[in-house]
Amino acid sequence: MAGTGVFSELIDGDTFRFYSDGQWKRSASGQSLPVINPTTRRTQYNISACTREEVDQMFVSAKEAQRAWARVPLWKRAGALHKVAALLRQHKDVIAECLVKEIAKPAADSKTEVIRSADFVDYTAEEGIRILSEGKLLLPDSFPGNERNKLCLSSRVPLGVVLAIPPFNYPVNLSVSKLAPALIAGNAVVVKPPTQGAVAALHMIHCFHLAGFPKGLVSAITVNVSELGDILTTHPAVNCISFTGGNTGIAIAKRAGMIPLQMELGGKDACIVLDDADLDLAAANIVKGGFSYSGQRCTAVKVVLAMDSIADSLVEKVNAKIAKLSVGAPETDADITPVVSENSANFIESLVMDAKQRGAKLWQEYRREGNLIFPLLIDQVRPEMRIAWEEPFGPVVPVIRIRTIEEGVHHCNSSRYALQGCVFTNSIHRALIVSDAMETGTIQINSAPARGPDHFPFQGFRDSGIGSQGITNSIGMMTKVKSTVINMPVSSYTMG
Ligand SMILES: NC(=O)C1=CN([C@@H]2O[C@H](COP(=O)(O)OP(=O)(O)OC[C@H]3O[C@@H](n4cnc5c(N)ncnc54)[C@H](OP(=O)(O)O)[C@@H]3O)[C@@H](O)[C@H]2O)C=CC1
Numbered sequence: 441m442a443g444t445g446v447f448s449e450l451i452d453g454d455t456f457r458f459y460s461d462g463q464w465k466r467s468a469s470g471q472s473l474p475v476i477n478p479t480t481r482r483t484q485y486n487i488s489a490c491t492r493e494e495v496d497q498m499f500v501s502a503k504e505a506q507r508a509w510a511r512v513p514l515w516k517r518a519g520a521l522h523k524v525a526a527l528l529r530q531h532k533d534v535i536a537e538c539l540v541k542e543i544a545k546p547a548a549d550s551k552t553e554v555i556r557s558a559d560f561v562d563y564t565a566e567e568g569i570r571i572l573s574e575g576k577l578l579l580p581d582s583f584p585g586n587e588r589n590k591l592c593l594s595s596r597v598p599l600g601v602v603l604a605i606p607p608f609n610y611p612v613n614l615s616v617s618k619l620a621p622a623l624i625a626g627n628a629v630v631v632k633p634p635t636q637g638a639v640a641a642l643h644m645i646h647c648f649h650l651a652g653f654p655k656g657l658v659s660a661i662t663v664n665v666s667e668l669g670d671i672l673t674t675h676p677a678v679n680c681i682s683f684t685g686g687n688t689g690i691a692i693a694k695r696a697g698m699i700p701l702q703m704e705l706g707g708k709d710a711c712i713v714l715d716d717a718d719l720d721l722a723a724a725n726i727v728k729g730g731f732s733y734s735g736q737r738c739t740a741v742k743v744v745l746a747m748d749s750i751a752d753s754l755v756e757k758v759n760a761k762i763a764k765l766s767v768g769a770p771e772t773d774a775d776i777t778p779v780v781s782e783n784s785a786n787f788i789e790s791l792v793m794d795a796k797q798r799g800a801k802l803w804q805e806y807r808r809e810g811n812l813i814f815p816l817l818i819d820q821v822r823p824e825m826r827i828a829w830e831e832p833f834g835p836v837v838p839v840i841r842i843r844t845i846e847e848g849v850h851h852c853n854s855s856r857y858a859l860q861g862c863v864f865t866n867s868i869h870r871a872l873i874v875s876d877a878m879e880t881g882t883i884q885i886n887s888a889p890a891r892g893p894d895h896f897p898f899q900g901f902r903d904s905g906i907g908s909q910g911i912t913n914s915i916g917m918m919t920k921v922k923s924t925v926i927n928m929p930v931s932s933y934t935m936g
């Protein structure tokens with residue numbers, strides 16, 4: 441159970457503490473924030489509403505700890521991360537239970553999130569050892585006018601303090617995907633967990649504590665973002681922001697100033713199905729891609745663009761699979777579980793009603809019980825409907841019928857979002873032409889969009905993000921290049 445056993449110091453009465461300076465603390469504010477269980481719609485946990493002073497103190501500790509951590513040998517940093525991975529595996533059940541209660545993630549997927557996070561940490565430790573131990577030697581005489589009289593040595597150095605802000609849908613995995621690359625590279629990290637998912641994230645943070653990370657190097661602060669969000673993201677001690685979430689990220693990026701940003705924002709991932717596609721394969725991927733975790737993935741299939749000639753049979757196959765999805769509570773491992781909040785359910789409903797009123801065809805009866813929305817395929821969607829462009833982040837997939845490939849590509853490239861997309865066809869040439877034409881971070885050929893495997897580059901264009909993730913790229917983004925140039929009085933040519 442949450443807050444028991446080795447996790448008992450996380451809780452004080454009915455409120456979870458925050459983690460600062462290597463200790464679990466109750467906020468001086470005496471205030472808390474509720475974490476609402478999406479299934480019961482009742483308060484499941486309370487977390488501390490920290491104060492501005494507590495934010496400031498956390499950054500002071502982080503700065504100090506980072507200076508010492510940057511001097512810890514790489515192999516020791518890697519060793520500490522391997523300990524965290526082992527602890528995450530050891531405590532996967534309790535962390536997964538929090539995910540079930542806080543974000544209604546199905547029980548099996550919740551465990552998978554924790555295991556995937558442990559694997560991520562192990563891989564990052566190993567990748568860090570490989571790539572951070574390599575620097576570059578540059579010779580000057582390749583550039584006109586130069587002799588070989590200087591040597592440039594460049595390597596990657598830490599940025600300082602990284603502010604990590606993950607979203608509700610992967611509160612553990614999208615925390616460690618910021619923490620591990622930052623730490624292996626010699627940075628300190630302050631995590632601001634999502635309110636829904638905070639308790640799972642705090643348990644994950646405790647694994648860093650149990651692994652013996654130096655005090656102040658890793659901290660977790662829970663705040664009311666409407667009061668302290670700006671204070672955090674514009675804090676002068678922050679040297680990098682790694683944010684995953686919705687459009688809030690755009691406002692954060694505009695205010696951030698001269699620091700590196702890694703922003704993974706919304707998506708409207710399109711699935712283009714051409715007339716020569718394997719329709720069983722396409723239908724299976726539309727259902728898996730559109731409805732896993734009830735569509736609450738940035739990489740969910742959020743619009744299907746089907747060529748007219750195959751659209752009827754594709755829709756029929758997708759509907760047959762939707763009929764087999766189980767709907768219910770996350771504890772029972774149902775395929776479709778309640779969406780994260782009432783606000784989210786209301787928003788999804790507004791998109792469905794807008795499409796219905798404008799003449800779209802709903803293949804299933806629209807059903808909602810509390811935050812539980814039953815899976816829905818919305819056909820005959822046209823560009824004037826909101827659902828053609830907005831991301832529902834729920835178990836609702838729109839279908840737009842297209843006459844030409846160009847029409848499909850044009851729709852994708854007109855979207856403000858450009859995270860991933862996919863194309864189904866039996867012709868690799870057509871697939872590559874579509875992939876080249878789509879101005880999108882990643883295109884999957886004959887499979888639904890997905891972030892993993894986690895060392896693959898993962899990036900969004902336009903309003904979907906800044907920078908690139910994936911283990912190797914994240915380590916790169918959490919460091920900067922530093923050069924030392926050795927100037928010599930005379931030129932020296934090897935063997936010359
Ligand atoms: N591209 C990607 O990799 C991903 C993108 N997403 C996108 O995220 C959205 C859903 O996730 P959701 O969690 O609702 O996204 P939000 O943007 O609402 O929140 C993301 C995080 O930002 C915090 N936050 C909100 N406002 C502020 C602020 N003013 N200052 C600082 N922090 C703030 C939230 O805290 P709090 O919870 O306390 O509000 C949360 O921790 C969707 O649009 C989805 O597409 C999601 C996952 C991955």
Ligand SMILES: O=C(O)[C@H](O)COP(=O)(O)O
Nearest residue numbers: 610737738739890891892
């Ligand atoms: O937050 C998200 O939705 C992800 O980054 C997508 O990850 P997934 O493709 O592994 O679900």
